[in-house]
Amino acid sequence: MSRPSAIVLCRVATGLAVVRSLASRGIGVHAVLFAADDPLHYSRFGVKVKYYEHRNQTTEAGTLQEQDAKDALADFLFEYASRLGDHPLIIPTCDENALLLAKHRLRLSRVSRIWSTPYDHLSDIIKKDALYRIAIDHGIPVLPSLSGQDYEGVEMWTAQYSGPYLLKPTYHQANTSHLGTKNKVIATREDLLHYVKHHGVKSLVIQLFRWGGDGEIYDAYGLCNSHGQVVTIASHRRIRQCAPNLGATSYGEIPAQIPEGEDALFGITSKLLSVLTFHGIFGIEWLRDRETGQLYLIDFNARPFLSIGHLVDCGLDLPWLAYRDLMGDDLVDVDLKPRLKHRYWVDLLRDVQGFRAKAPNRPIAWDWASSLLKVSSHAYWSWRDPGPALMRLGAAARGGMGAIGKAFGKVGTADGL
Structure with a gap:
């Protein structure tokens, strides 16, 4: 008996990791692409759904207001899921799409399976100002x-x-x-x-602003079921970011080596989740004060996150568990705090770009290069699916790949990374 398909609303590396995870489990994956230059075009996995072409045709046919253009995606998904049949799953990989699915949940649930957090509640979780108010009301530290x-x-x-x-x-x-x-x-x-x-x-x-930055941002990754209960949880450390100290992870580790131990991170994360009643994959960001060790809430990613492929490589396949959850599996076989393989992960081109940024705490060239030798998980590279990484490297080469060599010495002026 065939299993329902999965529709993944893809945003670069995050979408690619989710597509690879589900496809490796034998799930028919339909990758909805929003940009013509998304490296996922070159993946051997998934049916490529070029939504950007549909969107451009719709825009050319008539003038749409910004909100109408966003809601048009919900119409497209309703029609696409209806054609697929068997109630496919729809998984977002960005905040905007997560909010869109929640807004149209009642309608989309007639033809698909999606997470059940109500729109107003999800909006309070995703939008930092509302999230911070909730956290403060429940004694969770916020700057x-x-x-x-x-x-x-x-x-x-x-x-x-x-x-x-x-x-x-x-x-x-x-x-x-x-x-x-x-x-x-x-x-x-x-x-x-x-x-x-x-x-x-x-x-x-x-x-x-509280100084933390590279090496002091910790993430709690996991999944909550439809009752808001934490099914599983893991830790991640952002060793380097791009832009340095403020941006997305370019070099990270799982499990995180936290001075106060993982239980400190898991405890404060569980406290937050206990008052939110959230359903789905989460990635919650915390800043650790270097002097006191106090963790401060930074952000709540209410959907798959950039390093989700790293987590899969370490032994915790959240996209697959989310699929099982939406199919009605109670996931009683899943460990709450699984023992994971320790791995370092890199988004190489972003890490090069971050290294070249001359941040005050930038590592020396030798230490930076040595750290890359520890890597066993990659944002884009996969021996089973090399196309996306090769496409990205080719694009970088056309834009000035010589900068990679210069990264080991004097920083050059080449652009394109």
């Missing part, structure tokens, strides 16, 4: 933050908290084009007020 205020409100708040400050979007894909980057550090109160006066703080959270 002082501010959102939804006008200039006068920011002026009053900064009189209480001196800089530096961190500006970040309320959630990934929030409209913060004026920010120019995912996260932005502003050193002084005067500079912050100048920024707010000229740009405002729409869709932004202002947070007191």
Whole structure:
């Protein structure tokens, strides 16, 4: 008897890892692609569904408002799942798509299987300002933050908290084009007020900056069932990020080597999850204060995350467990805290880019190169599926691959990584 297919809403490395996981289990995977240059085009796994072509045709046919364009994806998924039949699973790999599925959950559930967290509740989990309020109400440490205020409100708040400050979007894909980057550090109160006066703080959270950065960001990865119960949980450490100290993981380890031990991370994560009643794969980010060891809540990824393929390589296949959960399996055979293989993971081109960024805590070239020799898990490379990595390397070569050689000595000026 054939099993229902899975529709994966793919975003680069995260989508690729989910597709590979499910395809290796014999599941028919339909990879919905949002960009013509997604390396997943070159994977040997999954049916490629070029949604970007459908979206472009729809846009050319008539002018759509931004929200209508987003909702058009729900219409597309309803029709596609209906044609597949047998209630395929739909798995998002970004915040925007997770919210879209929750918003249209009642309709999509007629033809597919999706996670059950209600839209309003999921919005409070994904959007940092609401998440922080929930955490504070339940005694979970959060760095002082501010959102939804006008200039006068920011002026009053900064009189209480001196800089530096961190500006970040309320959630990934929030409209913060004026920010120019995912996260932005502003050193002084005067500079912050100048920024707010000229740009405002729409869709932004202002947070007191606490030095942590590379090596002090820890993630709790796992799965909750439809009752909000934690099925399994694991730890991850962001040893290097791109952009350095503030961006996505470029070099990480599982399990995390936490000075206070994994139980400290798992305990505070379980406390948070106990008040959220969440269903699905999660990746919860915590910043560890170097001086006190205190963990502070940073973000809640309510869907598969960048390093999910790393976790699979270490022995915990969350996409497969999520599939089983949505199929009604009670997962009683799954360990709550499984013993995992210790592996280092790299997104090589991002790591090169981060190394070239000249961050204050950048490792020396020899230490950086030596760390790469420890790697046994990769964002894109797979001996069974080399196409995506080769495509990405080819694109980098066309843009200036000579920078990789220069990364071992004087940093060059070549672009394209």
